[in-house]
Every structure is written in C-alpha cells, then in structure tokens.
Amino acid sequence: MHNIDNHSQLLRLDLNLLVVFDAMMQERHVSRAAARLSIGQPAMSHALGRLRRLLDDPLFVRQGNRMQATPRALALAPAVANWLQDARSLLAHDEVQTPAQMQGVLRIAMPDGLETLLYPALLARLRQEAPGLLLRAQLLEIDQQLQALDRHDVDMVLTAAPLQLQTWHDRQSLGRAGFSAVYSPQQVMLPAQPELSALAAVPQLASSYRGTASGTVDHWFGQHGLQRRIVAQAANLGTIAQTLQQTALLSIQPSLYLPLLRQHGELAAITLPDDLYIDIELVWHRRNQQHPPLRYLRELVAAGVSSLSLAT
Numbered sequence: 001m002h003n004i005d006n007h008s009q010l011l012r013l014d015l016n017l018l019v020v021f022d023a024m025m026q027e028r029h030v031s032r033a034a035a036r037l038s039i040g041q042p043a044m045s046h047a048l049g050r051l052r053r054l055l056d057d058p059l060f061v062r063q064g065n066r067m068q069a070t071p072r073a074l075a076l077a078p079a080v081a082n083w084l085q086d087a088r089s090l091l092a093h094d095e096v097q098t099p100a101q102m103q104g105v106l107r108i109a110m111p112d113g114l115e116t117l118l119y120p121a122l123l124a125r126l127r128q129e130a131p132g133l134l135l136r137a138q139l140l141e142i143d144q145q146l147q148a149l150d151r152h153d154v155d156m157v158l159t160a161a162p163l164q165l166q167t168w169h170d171r172q173s174l175g176r177a178g179f180s181a182v183y184s185p186q187q188v189m190l191p192a193q194p195e196l197s198a199l200a201a202v203p204q205l206a207s208s209y210r211g212t213a214s215g216t217v218d219h220w221f222g223q224h225g226l227q228r229r230i231v232a233q234a235a236n237l238g239t240i241a242q243t244l245q246q247t248a249l250l251s252i253q254p255s256l257y258l259p260l261l262r263q264h265g266e267l268a269a270i271t272l273p274d275d276l277y278i279d280i281e282l283v284w285h286r287r288n289q290q291h292p293p294l295r296y297l298r299e300l301v302a303a304g305v306s307s308l309s310l311a312t
Contacts, residue, residue, distance in 0.1 A: 020037070020048060021059070021073075022077075028068070100130060102292060106136070108135070109138050112237065114280075116260055121307075135297075146166070150168075170289060171284075173280075177256045177279075177280060178271065179252055179255060180255045182253055184245050187245070193270070196224055202229065203248065205231070207235065216277075232249065240253070240261065245264065
C-alpha cells in the first residue's frame with residue numbers, strides 16, 4: 001500500500017524543476033540551460049532558486065564561466081536522468097505496428113450464422129496478413145454480451161441486438177438486414193406474394209437460440225394484429241434448412257442467411273416488407289479503442305459484413 005505522506009510530499013514537487021536540474025547538469029551554464037529549455041534566463045534563475053530551497057542545497061556554484069555541481073547534485077543526477085527517461089517512455093506513443101508484427105489472441109462473440117458467413121474469409125485474411133494473431137469466436141446470449149465485454153472475456157461483440165450500452169462501451173453500425181419467409185415448395189403451397197395473414201397461418205419453425213431476430217419478428221407480426229403459429233424451434237441453421245425440406249413448415253430468417261439455408265437443398269424465399277429488419281453492430285469496450293490488433297480486427301469484420309450486401 002502506498003504511503004499517503006509520500007504522495008503529499010510529491011505534490012510539493014513541480015516536476016518541471018527536474019527538467020531544469022537536468023538541463024543545468026548538461027550545460028553547467030544558466031543562459032545555455034535556459035536556451036535549451038526555450039525559456040528566459042530570469043525564469044531559469046527563478047526555477048533554480050526554487051529547486052535550491054526545495055532541496056536545501058546550492059546544487060550549482062559559479063566557478064568562472066561555469067557552474068560546478070555540488071556533491072548533492074552529482075548524487076541526484078543519475079536518478080533524475082532515469083526518471084526523465086521513464087517519463088519520456090510513458091508519454092511516447094507506441095510504434096505503429098503492421099499486421100504482420102501483431103501478436104496475441106483476439107476474441108469475438110457473434111451469432112452462429114454470421115460466424116459461418118464471415119469466418120472463412122476473415123480467418124484467411126488473418127493468416128495471410130497477421131499470422132501472429134489467434135482468433136477465437138464464440139456464441140453468447142444477448143444478456144451475456146456486455147457482461148462478457150466488461151469482464152474482458154471477449155474483446156468485441158458482433159450483434160443484432162439493441163444492447164443498452166454504458167458510457168464505457170462503443171459501437172459501430174455495420175448495416176441493416178431484412179427478413180425472408182423460407183420454405184420448401186414441395187412441402188408448402190404459397191402464392192408468390194401471399195398476404196401477411198396467410199404467412200402467419202402457416203405452421204412455423206422458429207429459431208430457438210435466444211436472440212433479437214425471433215423477438216423482432218413476433219413484435220412485427222403483433223403490430224399488424226397477427227400472431228405467428230410457431231409449432232417447433234431449432235437453434236442450428238442447418239437443422240432448420242433440412243427440416244424445411246422434409247416438413248410442411250415455414251421459417252422466417254434474416255435474408256443474409258439465405259445462401260447458408262440453400263446449401264442444404266432447394267428452398268423458396270419470400271422477401272418481407274423492409275420495415276422488418278435487424279441492425280448489425282460491432283460493440284467493444286472503450287479500453288480497447290486504441291489497441292492496434294483490435295482496431296485492425298474491427299476493420300476486417302466491418303469489411304466482411306459490408307460484403308454481405310446489407311442495407312446501410
């Protein structure tokens with residue numbers, strides 16, 4: 001535990017006086033030391049007087065055209081020089097790192113669908129440009145996302161949830177994703193542009209992973225005086241796609257997931273009105289705002305999401 005008395009003593013010390021002391025040690029001449037510090041000779045003499053009173057020692061004694069250091073000054077000089085060097089290091093900006101020089105582990109939470117869409121190209125880019133960075137992706141429920149950021153369990157969150165950020169969080173809006181009603185034409189008979197009430201009446205397979213998409217869809221139907229007929233839930237997109245192939249069900253999913261769903265077989269999709277959407281955002285803790293590897297990863301993720309042709 002720090003000594004409170006030590007802090008009170010340090011408050012009496014104007015650290016600029018250490019700069020004056022170091023300049024005098026270098027120049028051994030008041031005028032030249034003043035010029036070195038870009039101050040006038042009177043200001044230099046005044047600072048030197050304060051330093052002498054503070055340390056109760058003359059520190060520098062005139063001998064001819066030069067000022068000779070006292071034993072106390074000579075004893076203090078190495079410590080003061082080291083202190084000032086540490087101060088320079090403390091205030092200096094980190095050297096600019098190229099991606100190839102970056103090292104460390106980067107942890108990002110994102111929905112499994114976005115992970116499937118983004119991860120292959122994202123990881124390929126990292127291996128090519130920044131092989132010293134290890135990327136870890138994980139799935140988090142909405143109510144865990146900000147807590148994980150605060151605990152430093154993850155470094156950033158790619159989310160479609162309207163999170164209630166605190167002052168220490170920051171966000172970047174990456175775009176907007178609409179929705180489509182997805183089904184197998186062999187299982188479900190629908191016109192090309194069905195009424196919303198007809199869609200609501202079709203038995204539906206909803207995403208069971210707790211997130212904003214299902215809640216947004218249900219709220220949207222409710223605004224139109226309708227309620228979906230949900231008869232089953234599934235968490236995995238592959239499971240949803242294969243189930244739609246074999247069962248007379250419909251599933252309402254973000255349109256950006258259509259390429260993933262159609263990898264499992266032929267599926268039809270009806271684009272829903274554009275007032276039904278989710279916002280895709282990247283969220284991070286402000287302590288990581290200037291961390292070079294995380295700034296680099298944010299740029300890569302934003303570029304990857306923009307390639308998904310979201311509305312902005």
